[in-house]
Amino acid sequence: MRTVRKGPAPASLIQHRQQPHADYDNYADKAALRQALVAEQRGLCCYCQSRIWATPDGMKIEHWQCQADHPERQLDYSNLLGACLGGHGRPESKQHCDTRKGNNDLCFSVCDLAHPIEREIRFLGDGTIKAEDATIDDALNAVLNLNLPRLVSNRKAVLTAFQQRLQNGRRVDPERELPRWDGNEPGELPEFAQVIVYWLQKRQARTVE
DSSP: OOOOOOOOOOHHHHHHHTSTTOOSTTOOOHHHHHHHHHHHTTTBOTTTOOBOOSSTTTOEEEESSOTTTOGGGTTOGGGEEEEOOTTTTSOGGGOOHHHHHTTOOOSSOTTOTTSOGGGTEEEOTTSOEEESSHHHHHIIIIISOTTOHHHHHHHHHHHHHHHHHHHTTOOOOHHHHHHHHHSOSSSOOOTTHHHHHHHHHHHHHHHHO
């Protein structure tokens, strides 16, 4: 996961909120909403960082605080995120991200600039995601199922491929490499980019020490 810097809401969403009896279901321009969410998340799921696309079958529109319990936030752009399909239609044990989360609450927000989620999580060499805070760690596993074997395998594969470049003799300068992965360069981010950001920042810290 990486912190999402929310941009302005689509004009059609702002206009819709001003209409009588406006709700999420009768908001017609979800295409514009999808495009805005995918753009500000740099093409990655807000939770697992797999690739999403701004189409009905390429992503889900996630309400961080669910519509059932927080109807007043159903059209609040700061409450809306782009998530992957998360194993929709598969058994619960195979679901992840928004699909697994359902109407459950999360103890953290990926949009909280004051408390960046990157400070709370770490990635192990085997692809596992963990948090020192037990409540956050439980949310990663029980609510979002981010240690689903397929996701663990994908994260490890990204790290292994990156490390292979080092084994082939290429010198990696964290200062020059980080912008490609941490969002400081324009365009879509590589899938599971935060795994590499975490690894590079650790390497950078060891160099400083």
